[in-house]
Amino acid sequence: MNLLDIVRRELKPEPWAEGEKIPWNDPAFSARMLPEHLREDRDAASRRAAIIARHVQWIHSHVLEGRPSRVLDLGCGPGLYDQRLAALGHVCTGIDFSPASIAYAREQAAASGANCTYILGDLRSTPFGPDGSYDLAMLIYGELNVFRRAEALAILTKAHRALAPGGRILLEPHTFEAVQSVGQGPSTWYSSHSGLFSERPHLMLYEPIWYAEQAIAVERYYVVDAETGAVTRHASSMLAYTNDDYRQLLTEAGFHDVRFYPSLMGEPDPSQAAFVVPVAIA
Numbered sequence: 001m002n003l004l005d006i007v008r009r010e011l012k013p014e015p016w017a018e019g020e021k022i023p024w025n026d027p028a029f030s031a032r033m034l035p036e037h038l039r040e041d042r043d044a045a046s047r048r049a050a051i052i053a054r055h056v057q058w059i060h061s062h063v064l065e066g067r068p069s070r071v072l073d074l075g076c077g078p079g080l081y082d083q084r085l086a087a088l089g090h091v092c093t094g095i096d097f098s099p100a101s102i103a104y105a106r107e108q109a110a111a112s113g114a115n116c117t118y119i120l121g122d123l124r125s126t127p128f129g130p131d132g133s134y135d136l137a138m139l140i141y142g143e144l145n146v147f148r149r150a151e152a153l154a155i156l157t158k159a160h161r162a163l164a165p166g167g168r169i170l171l172e173p174h175t176f177e178a179v180q181s182v183g184q185g186p187s188t189w190y191s192s193h194s195g196l197f198s199e200r201p202h203l204m205l206y207e208p209i210w211y212a213e214q215a216i217a218v219e220r221y222y223v224v225d226a227e228t229g230a231v232t233r234h235a236s237s238m239l240a241y242t243n244d245d246y247r248q249l250l251t252e253a254g255f256h257d258v259r260f261y262p263s264l265m266g267e268p269d270p271s272q273a274a275f276v277v278p279v280a281i282a
């Protein structure tokens with residue numbers, strides 16, 4: 001692509017048509033993303049360690065009721081939750097399609113002896129394991145919204161089969177309002193000598209679009225190479241759900257007794273108000 005392609009762009013592209021999501025699974029991008037998971041100055045691709053520790057404590061004591069459990073972490077990133085859950089006596093399996101994150105998670109587990117297994121794979125195509133082999137499946141930090149509804153339903157249905165009867169699903173998707181405010185946000189740009197989207201000097205032109213009828217936010221990222229003018233486009237679409245929509249989705253996937261919590265600490269957390277936490281029984 002070049003600059004003219006930006007000027008001539010479709011103003012309202014079909015959601016998901018210009019790209020599935022930011023390229024988490026691209027090896028070079030995932031290597032640049034890893035420090036974003038591990039940074040401690042702010043919450044980025046993962047949260048800061050102190051927040052994760054509080055989430056894990058709530059998952060352990062409330063969702064798992066302190067019982068040693070088999071945990072399936074979908075979109076586990078570098079395994080920051082699994083590492084801590086394993087230290088509390090749980091056996092964890094994480095699946096993620098980011099090669100740098102999975103390599104880091106495996107190194108950490110090998111170094112600490114944590115009972116964690118990591119699988120490099122796409123949640124849409126990777127088997128989750130034999131039926132009934134987990135007590136908890138989790139998909140947190142907003143990633144559910146980035147899938148088309150049919151894909152989200154297929155992932156949750158597969159998770160349902162992988163859970164033992166009475167097992168739990170723990171989700172942490174975005175609130176409807178959070179997705180809407182992404183889509184209605186301003187277009188912005190920045191320049192960088194080297195950053196997440198390119199290690200070369202570049203401009204990043206960011207454009208969100210809100211589709212009120214479909215309740216979808218599309219985000220476009222145009223990376224303009226500062227030396228050559230070549231343009232690379234990434235796009236990500238997010239579907240907004242109300243709590244009733246989440247309940248419906250989980251029910252269609254086979255779950256029952258859906259309960260909503262205000263955060264992964266079980267209580268309201270103003271810093272995480274963009275998320276809601278449905279928990280349901282398989």
Ligand SMILES: C[S@@+](CC[C@H](N)C(=O)[O-])C[C@H]1O[C@@H](n2cnc3c(N)ncnc32)[C@H](O)[C@@H]1O
Nearest residue numbers: 024045046075076077096097098121122123141
């Ligand atoms: C926002 S990060 C959260 C990581 C981790 N759950 C945490 O909270 O620290 C989302 C993760 O989902 C993964 N992911 C997104 N889509 C995926 C897919 N289709 N298959 C596997 N992993 C995926 C990304 O690679 C990334 O590691």
